Amino acid sequence: MKAVRFSEVGGPDVLRYEDVDQPTPGAGQVRVRVAASAFNAADAGMRGGFLPIPVVLPHVPGYDVSGTVDALGEGAGGLRVGDAVIGFLPMERDGGAAEYVIAPADALVPAPTTIPLPDAAALPSVALTAWQALFDDGKLTAGQRVLINGAGGVVGKYAVALARRAGVHVVATASPRSDAAVRAAGADQIVDHTTTDLLDAVDEQVDVLLNLAPIDPDRFAALVALVRDGGKVVSTTAFMATPGDEARGVSAATVFVLPDRNRLTELVSLVDGGALQVEVTRRIPLAELPALHAEAAAGRIEGKVVVQPA
Numbered sequence: 230m231k232a233v234r235f236s237e238v239g240g241p242d243v244l245r246y247e248d249v250d251q252p253t254p255g256a257g258q259v260r261v262r263v264a265a266s267a268f269n270a271a272d273a274g275m276r277g278g279f280l281p282i283p284v285v286l287p288h289v290p291g292y293d294v295s296g297t298v299d300a301l302g303e304g305a306g307g308l309r310v311g312d313a314v315i316g317f318l319p320m321e322r323d324g325g326a327a328e329y330v331i332a333p334a335d336a337l338v339p340a341p342t343t344i345p346l347p348d349a350a351a352l353p354s355v356a357l358t359a360w361q362a363l364f365d366d367g368k369l370t371a372g373q374r375v376l377i378n379g380a381g382g383v384v385g386k387y388a389v390a391l392a393r394r395a396g397v398h399v400v401a402t403a404s405p406r407s408d409a410a411v412r413a414a415g416a417d418q419i420v421d422h423t424t425t426d427l428l429d430a431v432d433e434q435v436d437v438l439l440n441l442a443p444i445d446p447d448r449f450a451a452l453v454a455l456v457r458d459g460g461k462v463v464s465t466t467a468f469m470a471t472p473g474d475e476a477r478g479v480s481a482a483t484v485f486v487l488p489d490r491n492r493l494t495e496l497v498s499l500v501d502g503g504a505l506q507v508e509v510t511r512r513i514p515l516a517e518l519p520a521l522h523a524e525a526a527a528g529r530i531e532g533k534v535v536v537q538p539a
């Protein structure tokens with residue numbers, strides 16, 4: 230089968246589109262015929278050796294995956310050949326940038342039925358990140374206020390929709406590029422970060438500041454003033470420390486997303502119920518994944534890109 234993989238860490242040029250043996254599922258595993266995998270910044274981090282995730286080389290990237298169950302290993306209960314599934318696969322194992330991938334059966338859930346199967350690869354880890362940030366780390370509850378800085382991105386729009394659905398008042402940043410989508414996701418107040426200083430625009434402190442944007446650490450520290458005493462600062466931007474304010478009891482937490490089958494199942498039902506939109510900005514063939522990594526290394530990739538085997 231065809232796969233993209235790297236045998237040494239390094240720049241995008243370590244990725245090879247090549248023929249590899251079709252894998253066989255072991256106990257508790259299934260083989261999935263891949264409809265698509267999604268590109269995540271962490272895929273580039275693992276390839277570049279920046280992320281402390283113990284991958285075995287050669288490694289196939291693409292831990293967010295959608296596809297059809299193609300073969301069952303012993304004891305892989307609950308799934309049948311032909312089932313359409315999605316999953317957030319263990320990041321240290323081979324991912325879905327291939328025609329087939331081996332997945333633990335318990336990492337997979339039925340795919341949404343209302344969107345194309347390849348697009349469903351865009352959902353798992355990013356929507357789980359939003360959920361974890363808001364409700365595990367942020368501990369938000371109905372009636373509270375959250376400020377989502379970077380709501381215009383992929384995680385951000387899921388976060389806006391999930392917070393709003395939980396009865397949380399959402400103040401969100403969005404540039405003109407993402408304003409309509411952030412509004413559609415349900416933000417109560419939108420601040421255009423390209424023209425307006427958040428410190429001037431937010432007139433009531435929030436319970437939780439969630440940062441998803443690539444701002445500089447000094448700016449991040451200044452935004453803590455927008456959080457009430459005893460509130461929380463949560464960040465997914467793990468490349469910089471999350472600031473808090475000990476004197477005011479403002480805690481700091483950095484998210485590292487974890488798989489969660491039950492939540493993923495619930496996210497799928499929100500998609501099928503129309504409460505959550507899965508946005509895919511580009512669909513590219515598998516052979517072009519090395520070029521996508523090169524593009525990401527040269528600048529930001531906008532939105533979510535899914536990668537489809539031929």
Ligand SMILES: NC(=O)c1ccc[n+]([C@@H]2O[C@H](COP(=O)([O-])OP(=O)(O)OC[C@H]3O[C@@H](n4cnc5c(N)ncnc54)[C@H](OP(=O)(O)O)[C@@H]3O)[C@@H](O)[C@H]2O)c1
Pocket residue numbers: 270271354355358378379380381382383384385402403404405406407408422441442443444464465466467484485486529530531532
């Ligand atoms: N730790 C984890 O487990 C985990 C998991 C998933 C993602 N992440 C990380 O979380 C971050 C967000 O992910 P993502 O996929 O949503 O990224 P993304 O799509 O690039 O979104 C970031 C958004 O921030 C906005 N932005 C840029 N500069 C800004 C500024 N100065 N002020 C306010 N907003 C600004 C942009 O939207 P507009 O300019 O249109 O407003 C952009 O779309 C990334 O760093 C990603 O690597 C971490």
